[in-house]
Amino acid sequence: MARPAPVFPAPDHDHDRCSTDAMAVAEALCAQRGQRLTAIRRKVLGTLLASHKPLGAYEIIERLASKGARPAPITAYRALEFLRQNGLVHRIESRNAFVACVHNHASGDPVVFLICERCGAVGEAAGAAVAETIRSASRAAGFTPKTPVIEISGICTHCKAAA
Ligand SMILES: [Zn+2]
Ligand SMILES: [Zn+2]
Ligand SMILES: [Zn+2]
Numbered sequence: 001m002a003r004p005a006p007v008f009p010a011p012d013h014d015h016d017r018c019s020t021d022a023m024a025v026a027e028a029l030c031a032q033r034g035q036r037l038t039a040i041r042r043k044v045l046g047t048l049l050a051s052h053k054p055l056g057a058y059e060i061i062e063r064l065a066s067k068g069a070r071p072a073p074i075t076a077y078r079a080l081e082f083l084r085q086n087g088l089v090h091r092i093e094s095r096n097a098f099v100a101c102v103h104n105h106a107s108g109d110p111v112v113f114l115i116c117e118r119c120g121a122v123g124e125a126a127g128a129a130v131a132e133t134i135r136s137a138s139r140a141a142g143f144t145p146k147t148p149v150i151e152i153s154g155i156c157t158h159c160k161a162a163a
Contacts, residue, residue: 007114007123008156009052019049022102026088035086040071044079045088045100053120054097092122094151110134110148116156123156 009018026045030037037045047063048055055063061076071079080098083089089098090111099113099122110131114123131148138145155163 007125008116008121008158011158015051018102019046022049022100025102029086029088033086035082038079040075041079041082043071044076045083048089048098048100049102052099052122054092054095054099054115054122056095056097060098090124090149092151093149094153110150112150113152114156115151115153116159117153118155118159121156121158 110127112125112127
C-alpha cells in the first residue's frame with residue numbers, strides 16, 4: 001500500500017475511512033484474482049473491519065444475526081476460510097479468533113501479531129527479519145515451517161500512554 005498504516009492506529013483515527021479503504025483493497029484483490037467477494041464474505045469481512053480487535057467465529061455470527069439474518073455456522077466458517085486463504089483475514093491462534101488484515105501483503109508472508117492485553121487491539125508488525133531467522137533455524141533442524149505466525153502479548157502504545 002502507498003500509505004503505510006500505523007501498527008496501532010490512534011483511538012481517534014478516522015476508522016470509517018480505514019475500514020472503507022480496507023474493503024476497497026479487498027474488492028480490488030478479489031477482482032484481480034478472479035475471486036468473488038460474495039455478500040456473506042463481504043459481511044464477515046465488514047464485521048471484522050468494524051474494529052481492530054479480533055473476534056471469534058461465534059461472535060461474528062452473533063453480530064451478523066443482530067443486523068439481519070443469522071448465517072448458518074458452516075456458511076460463516078466457509079467465508080472466513082476464503083478470507084483467510086486470500087490473506088484478508090488472519091487467525092489468532094492464542095485467542096481462537098480472527099482479525100481483518102489491513103496490510104495487503106501476500107498470504108504466505110510471515111506475520112508478527114502484537115496483541116494488547118488491555119484494550120484487545122491487535123497490531124501487525126513487519127516480520128521479514130524475524131521470519132528469516134525462523135527459516136534458518138528451521139532449516140538447521142531439518143524442519144519445514146508452514147504457518148509463520150508469531151503472537152506476542154503486551155501493552156499497546158495508546159494504552160501505555162493512557163496509563
Ligand atoms: Zn481503523
Ligand atoms: Zn496481514
Ligand atoms: Zn491497548
